[in-house]
Amino acid sequence: MVIACLSLSFMSSAYAQDCPPAGGKFIIKGFTGETGVTATGAAKDPRYGCKWQTDDGRELWWDMGEDVVAKQASKPAAGKAPPGSTLGGPLSTGSVYECTLPGIGLFTGAYFGIINSNTYRDFDGRRGNYRYDASTGILRLTSGSSKGLVYKRTSDKTFRVLDDKGNITGGNCVHNSAKKIDGRW
Known part of the structure; x- marks a missing residue:
């Protein structure tokens, strides 16, 4: 009682x-x-x-x-990111992003790491190519095992998985600085 x-x-x-x-x-x-x-x-x-x-x-x-x-009413000046932000800027070589799905947890099929300016690595260590448009924050995996996955950068440390129509899904990918690009994830 x-x-x-x-x-x-x-x-x-x-x-x-x-x-x-x-x-x-x-x-x-x-x-x-x-x-x-x-x-x-x-x-x-x-x-x-x-x-x-x-x-x-x-x-x-x-x-x-x-x-x-x-939500904060003030916005940074047009074309400028907030201080300390890399949103819209280049992707950091060696960064690893862990992904989750609501109600499921880890979404290892969407994990990715940035090897260099056009190569990514997936959860299992396989490589492929990507294109990143800094003006829109859209990351497209164009070859390899994760070909077809598309992400939208929502902060300097976060990407959201997009569906086939370009809508944000529940998939959320967060930068994990403890994980190394050539390490075991």
Whole structure:
């Protein structure tokens, strides 16, 4: 009985915050990375939470909490990345990206490492070629075992896997500085 009371108390505090008004811009920091969302202004659903529209057009229900933060209004000057960011810049030789899928975990089929300006390595050590467009942040694996995989750079250390139509999927790839390009992943 004590456990039931504690969980009800916890649940009421988690649901204490109301949904923001329509048009508010936020970022949800989930286990698949950061998702940009806009508040719809809908009333809070007691079971599902607040209704959001993701930046890529999907509907999402999520409760207000510490993982939901207001999106910063200020943007860097056109053509300039924030200080310390390499977003849009060249890919770092030797960097290794580990990928996950929501509800599944490790997504080793999408892991990649940057060997040089046009060669990548997959989880099993096989090599192939890639093209990276710094202006769009799009990375395309053009040959090798992972041929056809496409990623969108979302921060200097993060890529999201894209589907065949160019939409962001749940696949999230994060730079892991502890992994070496020629090491075992």
